[in-house]
Amino acid sequence: MIDKYSIGEFSKKTATTIRTLHYYDEIGLLKPSYVSEKGRRYYTNYDFVTLQRILTLKFLGYSLEQIKGFFQEETWDLKDTLSFQKKVMYQRKQQIENVIKALDHALHIIEDYQEIEPSVFITLIHSIQMEHEQKKWLKGFIDGDLVEEMFDIPENKQLEIEKKWVEISIELKRLCNLDPEDERVQNLIDEMMTIVNDLTGDDLTFVQEIAEKDVEDDTWLFHYHSPFSAEEEEWLARALNFYLEKKGVSLTDADGTKEPS
Structure with missing residues (x-):
């Protein structure tokens, strides 16, 4: 039975x-x-x-x-499907590792904040999520070896840079009602450029090369998330232009004319 x-x-x-x-x-x-x-x-x-x-x-x-x-199959020819499945699992493993890394970085960076503006938090996570795409995009504009050096930094230094960048972003958003030429704003821009200089070895040349490239599409908008609103972006651009002009650098648009400050 x-x-x-x-x-x-x-x-x-x-x-x-x-x-x-x-x-x-x-x-x-x-x-x-x-x-x-x-x-x-x-x-x-x-x-x-x-x-x-x-x-x-x-x-x-x-x-x-x-x-x-x-x-539904009488016999299973598993070699190809198992090989494919192994590849899929490696991809999932990489995704999980990236998620864990993003959570670790987020917890480390926001440990000093009870609350944090969503746009700043999303920018942090997005930069980790899109790291590969950001590297690929940057290599289309500047030397590939430099790009690799920028991303190939020790974990503790990366955490330090991310934490400082979040602090600067939060403070810039707080001060966006001030004149872009205000000393407090310019000091923050200088701190931001110090980070760029630390990563690239030449803050002004790097910024100028990126700004003067003729970007034919908007794919970079997907690779980079900004914590700033459109109005804040415009204000920040004026602040950055003023800073660079004091350093003797004038940003130009695609046709070679000077951008308004």
Whole structure:
């Protein structure tokens, strides 16, 4: 006689929720061996084996749709699919590591703040998320070796730079009602340029090269998130222009004319 179990019993024995079993039944992945006239579901020992197969393939990262496809095949040619699945898992591993890194950096940087403006926080996380794309974009404008050096810095130094950048961003947003030429604003711009200089070895040349490039598309807008509103960006640009003019640098637009200060 074949042992049979109600859905509740089968759920307890397999540590699988009744809701999940209902869903597996609904999509045709694991149907109960018997359904009574009153609609009661019953599972058998054979269903234990099927569920074990499902959970094993789920452990390997396969979707329920993929698992269902496997079950429809008499034999499994797994070499290619396992190789592909391994690649997918490595990508997920990298994503998880990046998320953990972003959380670590965020917790370190905001430890001095009870509250932080969302735009500043999003900028921080976005810069970590889009690091690869930012490097690729920058290499289209400046020397690739310099770009690699900019990103290849010790973890503690990166945390220090990010924390300082957040502090400057928060303070600039607080002072954006002042004249861009105000000493307090200019001191913050100088701190910002000090960070750029520390990363590039030449703050003014780097800023000028980026500003004077003829950017033909707006892809950089997706790679870089600004914590500043459009009005704040305009105000910050005036403050930066004033700072650079004092240093003897004039930014130009794509046709070579001087940008308004």
